[in-house]
Structure formats: C-alpha cells, structure tokens
C-alpha cells in the first residue's frame with residue numbers, strides 16, 4: 001500500500017466484525033509502534049492489551065459511570081453533549097470491538113502525552129496497513145476503580161493516554177472532511 005493510500009485507509013472505525021485479532025499480530029503492531037519518535041528516546045510508553053469482551057464491557061461501564069459523575073458535578077463539562085448517549089445502558093463506548101489497547105505511562109513524565117500519542121499514531125497506521133480498524137476512544141481513559149486498575153495491572157502513578165480499539169472493520173469509512181491546512185505565513 002502506498003503511504004497516501006494508508007493515510008486514507010486509517011480511519012476511525014466504529015463497526016467491527018466478531019473475529020478477534022491474534023495476540024501475535026497485536027504484538028507485531030506494538031513493536032512497530034515503538035519506532036515512533038519520542039523525547040530523548042526515553043520510550044515512556046507501556047501497553048495493556050484487553051482481548052476479552054467481558055472485560056471491555058466492564059471498562060466501558062466504568063468509563064461511562066465516571067464521566068456521568070463528572071458531568072453531574074459540573075454541568076459545563078465538555079462531555080455534557082454525550083450525556084444521553086452515555087446514559088444508554090446498551091451503549092458500549094468501545095463499539096463492541098473485540099480488542100482494546102491502552103497506551104500509558106508514568107504520570108510525572110513531561111513528554112508522556114506527546115510520546116504516547118505518537119506511539120498511538122504509529123499503532124493506528126500499523127493496524128491500517130494490515131486491513132485492521134482502530135479508533136482512539138478517550139472515554140477509556142476514565143478507569144478509576146482500584147479493583148479494575150488492579151485487574152488490568154495498571155501501575156500506580158500511571159496515566160492512560162491513548163485507549164485504542166482494534167478489530168476487523170465491517171467497512172472502512174471514507175475520511176470525514178478536513179479543513180484546508182491553515183498556513184499562517186510562508187517566509188521565503
């Protein structure tokens with residue numbers, strides 16, 4: 001696949017087939033993700049693979065509960081527009097994808113967000129190059145319950161930066177419209 005085709009094929013996928021992705025393939029994509037640029041080559045990223053639908057539902061419910069609590073505490077919260085969707089019991093924030101990969105690292109690290117986001121970007125490209133679908137689902141960052149964090153082996157003092165769902169897409173959507181690149185100035 002040419003690189004520009006890959007850029008088109010990497011879309012946020014919200015409809016998946018039932019088939020799961022093998023751990024070997026996920027590992028391969030993760031190894032490619034670690035080729036991402038990162039500050040000082042410190043490679044702060046850690047990964048957790050959840051390839052289990054029951055656990056995915058548990059994390060989805062946890063995320064929904066925590067965001068709804070946040071909205072209740074602050075009705076001006078940006079997530080307010082998602083309130084009715086999140087109140088729908090049958091809504092799974094992970095769109096029933098068969099797999100979720102969490103990209104995380106120690107919270108105190110200065111470049112954690114940038115580095116993990118770059119790894120996430122490589123991950124999504126690596127997946128797309130294999131015909132797989134992904135979607136970054138921010139609701140998956142809201143895992144606060146210590147029991148669930150423990151089940152997932154999230155180390156203390158770690159922040160989840162990028163929850164990425166993964167699976168075989170039902171179909172790859174066309175790219176949502178983009179604004180023209182806003183070049184503020186060209187100096188020649």
Ligand SMILES: Cc1cc2nc3c(=O)[nH]c(=O)nc-3n(C[C@H](O)[C@H](O)[C@H](O)COP(=O)(O)O)c2cc1C
Pocket residue numbers: 010011012013014135136137138139175176
């Ligand atoms: C930081 C971040 C958070 C996102 N969170 C969500 C989310 O919670 N749910 C969702 O369906 N999509 C989420 N997305 C996907 C965006 O909606 C998507 O990238 C955007 O609409 C552009 O579509 P495209 O990825 O197909 O180009 C997120 C993307 C990013 C980068």
